[in-house]
Amino acid sequence: MKNEEVIVIDFGGQYNQLIARRVRENNVYCEVLPYSKANIDEIKAMNPSGLIFTGGPNSVYDEKSPHIAKEIFALGIPILGICYGAQLMAYTLGGRVETAPTSEYGKTVTSFNCSSVLFKGIPSESITWMSHTDYISKIPDGFKTIANTDVCPIAAMECPERKLYAVQFHPEVNHTEFGKVILRNFVKDVCGCRGNWVMDSFIDNAVAELKEKIGDKQVILGLSGGVDSSVAAALLSRAVGKQLTCVFVDQGLMRKDEGDFVEKTFTKLFDMNFVRVNCAEQFYQKLKGVIDPEEKRKIIGEEFYKVFWDEIKKLAGSNAYFAQGTIYPDRIESGAGASGDKAGSSVIKTHHNMAKPPKDIKFLGTIEPLKDLFKDEVRAVGEKLGIPHELVWRQPFPGPGLGVRIIGEITAEKVKLLQDADYILRDEMQKNGYENQMSQFFCVHTGAKAVGVMGDHRTYESVIAIRAITTDDFMTADWARIPYDILATVSGRITNEVKGINRIVFDITSKPPATVEWE
Ligand code: XMP
Numbered sequence: 001m002k003n004e005e006v007i008v009i010d011f012g013g014q015y016n017q018l019i020a021r022r023v024r025e026n027n028v029y030c031e032v033l034p035y036s037k038a039n040i041d042e043i044k045a046m047n048p049s050g051l052i053f054t055g056g057p058n059s060v061y062d063e064k065s066p067h068i069a070k071e072i073f074a075l076g077i078p079i080l081g082i083c084y085g086a087q088l089m090a091y092t093l094g095g096r097v098e099t100a101p102t103s104e105y106g107k108t109v110t111s112f113n114c115s116s117v118l119f120k121g122i123p124s125e126s127i128t129w130m131s132h133t134d135y136i137s138k139i140p141d142g143f144k145t146i147a148n149t150d151v152c153p154i155a156a157m158e159c160p161e162r163k164l165y166a167v168q169f170h171p172e173v174n175h176t177e178f179g180k181v182i183l184r185n186f187v188k189d190v191c192g193c194r195g196n197w198v199m200d201s202f203i204d205n206a207v208a209e210l211k212e213k214i215g216d217k218q219v220i221l222g223l224s225g226g227v228d229s230s231v232a233a234a235l236l237s238r239a240v241g242k243q244l245t246c247v248f249v250d251q252g253l254m255r256k257d258e259g260d261f262v263e264k265t266f267t268k269l270f271d272m273n274f275v276r277v278n279c280a281e282q283f284y285q286k287l288k289g290v291i292d293p294e295e296k297r298k299i300i301g302e303e304f305y306k307v308f309w310d311e312i313k314k315l316a317g318s319n320a321y322f323a324q325g326t327i328y329p330d331r332i333e334s335g336a337g338a339s340g341d342k343a344g345s346s347v348i349k350t351h352h353n354m355a356k357p358p359k360d361i362k363f364l365g366t367i368e369p370l371k372d373l374f375k376d377e378v379r380a381v382g383e384k385l386g387i388p389h390e391l392v393w394r395q396p397f398p399g400p401g402l403g404v405r406i407i408g409e410i411t412a413e414k415v416k417l418l419q420d421a422d423y424i425l426r427d428e429m430q431k432n433g434y435e436n437q438m439s440q441f442f443c444v445h446t447g448a449k450a451v452g453v454m455g456d457h458r459t460y461e462s463v464i465a466i467r468a469i470t471t472d473d474f475m476t477a478d479w480a481r482i483p484y485d486i487l488a489t490v491s492g493r494i495t496n497e498v499k500g501i502n503r504i505v506f507d508i509t510s511k512p513p514a515t516v517e518w519e
Contacts, residue, residue: 004193006030006050009038011066011084013055017332019082019172021374022180023052026187027195031372032332035066043072050078050191053085055170059099059134060084060091068092078163078190080118080183083132086166090157093140093164100151103133107175110155113146117189118158118165122178128155128169129176135168163190174472199380203235206369210239217364218320220312222355223248223274225262227394228325228370231382235369236323237270238385244323245273247311249304252280252412253401255426256419265388275315279307280412287403287410293519296410300400309358322357323367328374395440396474404519408447413500414462418445420498421464428490429482438480441468443494444507444518452502461502464494468507469516477511 006023010016010032023030028049043051051072058065070092073079081089087097110128112119128149136154139145147156147167156167165186171179187193219236223229223246236244246266250259259276267274286303290296316322357363370378382392398404402422406414422443429435444465452459466487471477491504507514 004028004049004191004196005046006052006187006191006193007038007043007046007048008032008052008054009068009085010034011054011056011088012058013082013084015170015172016054017329017374019052019054019183020328021376022172022183023187024197024374024377025180026184026193027197028187028191028193029197029372035068038068038072040069040071040075043077044075048077049193050080050187052186053079053081053088055083055085055131058084060087060097073162073164076163078186079165080186080190081164081166082172083168083170086157086168087132087134087136089164089166090136090138090140090143090154093143095136095140095143096138097134098137099134104130104135104149104151105132106130108149108152108169110147110149110169112156113144116146116156116158116165117160118156118167118182118185119146119178120181120185120189122181126177127175128167128171128179129173130155130169132168136166165190199377199384202373202377203238203381203384206235207239210236210367210369213367214240214243214321217243218316219244219323219367220316220320220363221246221323221325222308222312223262223266224325224399225254225258225391226325226397227375227382227392228327228378230262230265230325230387230391231378231385232323232325232368232370233266233272234270234382234385234387236367237272241271242273245275245315247308247315248274248276249307249311250276250278250280251283251300251304251307251401252278252415253283253300253403253410255397255402256423261391265391269386269388275311277307277311282307284410284412284415289409291408293404296403296519297400300403304399305355309361312357313361316361316363318362318364320363321365321367322361322363323369324355325370326368327370327378328372331371393436395442398517402445404517405442406445406447407518414445417462417498417500418443418464421445421494421501424493424497425466425490428486428493432483432486434482434486438468438482439471439474439477440516441466441480441482443467446505446518450503454502459502461500463503463505464501465505465507465518466490467516467518469511471511471516474516475511477516479508479510482506 008019020030020032091097107127108130139157143157143159145154149155158165171182379392446463446465448463450463468480469477470480
């Protein structure tokens with residue numbers, strides 16, 4: 001049976017990963033390909049079930065804007081153009097695109113011709129999300145208009161005989177009320193996909209491929225205890241058992257008892273060699289006196305890799321593969337997968353994700369068993385492999401750990417205070433059933449000291465902040481409304497149980513203007 005696949009051709013729009021995720025929600029494998037790599041011969045060779053052209057910031061009349069060979073529309077492969085992709089289809093096939101005096105932006109009432117297969121099963125009027133200035137003013141020959149808004153006469157068009165469809169709005173975002181149905185109609189009814197891409201078959205295939213590739217050789221994996229590297233470890237363990245060695249660097253900046261939990265999980269539940277390197281003191285020494293956030297990040301990152309590669313040098317002969325938990329968005333964000341064009345996105349904070357082994361360590365090759373999966377798919381695989389729920393559903397935790405949650409100099413005492421306070425917050429959120437209600441919540445050591453009173457004495461102790469957010473994508477976030485009574489209990493417990501803290505504050509800032517982490 002042919003493996004069904006839809007390819008998203010990326011013209012630089014901001015929601016392109018989301019389109020791929022939406023397609024995969026229909027159990028159809030989907031990849032994002034930058035338009036610059038969308039070579040006709042390669043596409044023919046890939047023989048996809050369908051193509052989706054994304055939105056993008058350009059105008060089709062701009063010479064420098066991305067275009068695509070007209071031939072692609074004649075391959076017989078179903079195509080859905082979205083926003084810029086729709087305009088590109090219209091323009092390339094002889095229609096007309098014009099620039100409107102004002103942009104159409106936001107939630108827009110849209111009328112649909114529901115006799116089109118694309119709009120099967122949706123009401124004739126609903127909300128879509130628009131974000132465009134150019135618009136299609138004349139459809140190409142052979143096309144029919146199938147949706148419109150008050151200001152956009154051609155909000156969608158189709159030529160079913162050639163399996164070409166185009167929508168000016170964004171079906172992939174949640175604001176488009178029936179966007180998921182529209183994408184499903186395209187994938188299932190236009191492309192004819194049945195949806196045979198499921199996680200069970202992913203695991204079986206991945207394990208077979210890993211066995212075949214690794215043979216009798218060794219594999220070394222850097223395990224951080226985060227979701228991605230944990231799932232990669234579990235998958236590799238299933239494939240090659242003791243041929244896998246996981247290296248876990250405990251740099252003393254993890255949450256309370258986390259290192260022990262990771263060690264217990266992977267030594268008790270999975271078959272592998274597990275090496276834990278405890279190097280907290282070394283990190284605290286390096287961080288002594290450092291207060292600049294970027295400098296701290298740099299030191300923590302560099303030191304981590306130094307310890308990590310030193311350990312690996314001890315283990316790796318020339319007969320080992322290097323494995324890591326890279327996932328699909330990492331590849332896209334690093335420019336390896338999609339548009340590769342990060343222009344304009346200025347660096348707010350440095351985050352590191354994919355590691356390159358140094359030149360003096362020779363591996364047989366790199367293995368990235370999760371490189372094609374989105375986060376929610378990685379979690380689904382993790383659950384099926386038997387990783388504990390709390391690890392699979394772990395909140396994001398920054399690479400530099402508590403290092404970016406302690407403002408100012410990092411010391412062992414501050415780490416301990418923060419770990420104890422943070423543990424109480426997590427404990428109360430869990431007891432009250434709030435642990436899965438928010439995207440992220442944690443404590444921050446503000447570095448500030450405040451005056452307090454205890455009995456007859458004046459105190460001068462640390463101020464801890466509680467940070468909690470809700471978000472879909474971590475690019476923007478709202479502060480989470482933790483109920484007052486939970487906040488009250490947490491505050492009472494922290495100030496009573498953790499010596500050295502006399503004041504708790506609650507961070508009520510959204511992102512932007514703040515970021516999620518304090519540093
Ligand atoms: P910010 O603070 O940038 O956080 O709004 C957005 C998300 O990224 C996480 N984060 C990091 N993750 N290394 C990481 O791997 C980092 O240096 C880092 N800084 C922030 C943060 O926890 C949130 O989920």
